[in-house]
Amino acid sequence: MSGIEAVKVIVDAEKEAARILADAENQATQIRKRIDSCIQEERTRSLDAAKKEAAEIVQRAEEEGRGDATNVAKDAEKNVHDLVSNASAKKDEAVEKLVGIILQVNK
Amino acid sequence: MSETSLFTEDILKAARTKAQRIIEDAQKELEHATQEAKAGISKEASDIVRNAQGEADAVKRRQTSEARHLSKLQEQQEKNRILMEVMDRVRKRVIDATKNNSVYVPYLTNQIEGGIKELGYDTAVVHVNSTDLKTVNRANVERDVAKHLGQQVKVEWAKEPIEAIGGAVISSVDTRTRIVNTIDQKFEALESTLLIEAGKSLFGH
Numbered sequence: 001m002s003g004i005e006a007v008k009v010i011v012d013a014e015k016e017a018a019r020i021l022a023d024a025e026n027q028a029t030q031i032r033k034r035i036d037s038c039i040q041e042e043r044t045r046s047l048d049a050a051k052k053e054a055a056e057i058v059q060r061a062e063e064e065g066r067g068d069a070t071n072v073a074k075d076a077e078k079n080v081h082d083l084v085s086n087a088s089a090k091k092d093e094a095v096e097k098l099v100g101i102i103l104q105v106n107k
Numbered sequence: 108m109s110e111t112s113l114f115t116e117d118i119l120k121a122a123r124t125k126a127q128r129i130i131e132d133a134q135k136e137l138e139h140a141t142q143e144a145k146a147g148i149s150k151e152a153s154d155i156v157r158n159a160q161g162e163a164d165a166v167k168r169r170q171t172s173e174a175r176h177l178s179k180l181q182e183q184q185e186k187n188r189i190l191m192e193v194m195d196r197v198r199k200r201v202i203d204a205t206k207n208n209s210v211y212v213p214y215l216t217n218q219i220e221g222g223i224k225e226l227g228y229d230t231a232v233v234h235v236n237s238t239d240l241k242t243v244n245r246a247n248v249e250r251d252v253a254k255h256l257g258q259q260v261k262v263e264w265a266k267e268p269i270e271a272i273g274g275a276v277i278s279s280v281d282t283r284t285r286i287v288n289t290i291d292q293k294f295e296a297l298e299s300t301l302l303i304e305a306g307k308s309l310f311g312h
Contacts, residue, residue: 006111013115017122024126028133035137039144046145050152054159061163065170072171076178080185087189087309091196094308098197098301102293103204103214 186310193305201290205238205273212243215275218288220252222277223260225286230261234276237268 001009205211215235223231235243249262269276274289294301 001109001111006109009111009115010118013118017118020119020122020126021129024129028129031130031133031137035140038137038141039148042141042145043148043151046148046152047155050155054155057156057159057163058166061166062170065167068167069170069174072174073178076175076181080178080182083182083310084185084189086311087186090309091189091193094193094305095196095200097308098193098305099200099204101297101301101304102197102201102290103210 186306189309190302190305193309194301197301198294201294202272205290208242211273212248215239215243215273216248216251216255218274219248219262219277220255222275222286222288223252223262224256226277226279226284228279228284230263230280232263232265232278232280232282234265234267234269234278236271236273239273239275240264240266240268 204214219233222233245262245264252262253259263280265278269289271289271291274291274293276285276287276289278285
């Protein structure tokens with residue numbers, strides 16, 4: 001190999017090396033460009049999952065709340081029924097007592 | 108292999124190594140940024156779930172609280188209905204009592220006696236309703252009043268009847284001083300006492 005041929009081979013090798021580095025830089029730039037979109041994708045995925053879970057929690061609570069409210073209403077209905085029944089049995093006694101109060105005042 | 112070949116080999120090897128490091132650095136940067144962002148996103152997601160839990164608790168509390176409130180209202184309405192019914196019956200019973208002389212005349216005598224005592228005059232004017240004006244034996248009432256008071260008091264009976272279920276208004280002769288001892292007034296004055304006593308008897312408190 002003559003001296004000129006040797007220089008040409010070296011120059012070609014340096015050109016190839018420069019191309020390899022330029023490709024790498026390009027690839028790195030593409031990777032960095034993906035950072036924002038990757039984060040955005042992760043954010044969307046995580047927050048969507050959280051919102052879904054949140055909606056399920058609230059919906060479950062509404063169903064449980066309705067169930068609890070129904071039980072409260074049933075208990076209250078029974079209590080009112082008992083109250084009316086007990087009070088009805090005491091009406092005559094109460095009437096006598098109040099009539100006594102009215103007719104005995106200032107006696 | 109010639110020296111030139113070895114040299115170019117070294118140039119390309121160095122370039123490839125550097126290129127790989129450039130790409131690896133970019134990938135590490137991507138991973139680091141993603142991990143860092145994940146921590147923030149995870150906190151945001153936890154906040155959403157925690158807030159939902161709080162909202163869920165509030166929803167349950169509100170529903171049961173509304174049901175309790177409604178039940179209390181219904182209970183109160185029932186109590187009021189029973190109380191009003193009892194008060195109506197009391198009023199009817201008292202009106203009936205005014206037609207029973209053995210119960211009513213002593214009551215009327217007591218009201219007149221109390222009024223005269225409170226008035227503190229030697230002469231009193233007694234006002235009663237039209238039924239009492241016609242049916243009550245005034246002489247007996249005057250005698251019993253004097254007996255109970257232990258002194259002679261001049262009682263004048265007003266000719267104009269008053270509007271009342273029963274009882275009497277006792278006034279001075281000039282009618283400036285009046286003691287109202289009617290049954291209607293008793294109902295009015297004792298309304299809260301009657302309701303409290305009825306509540307105690309009917310609902311045990």
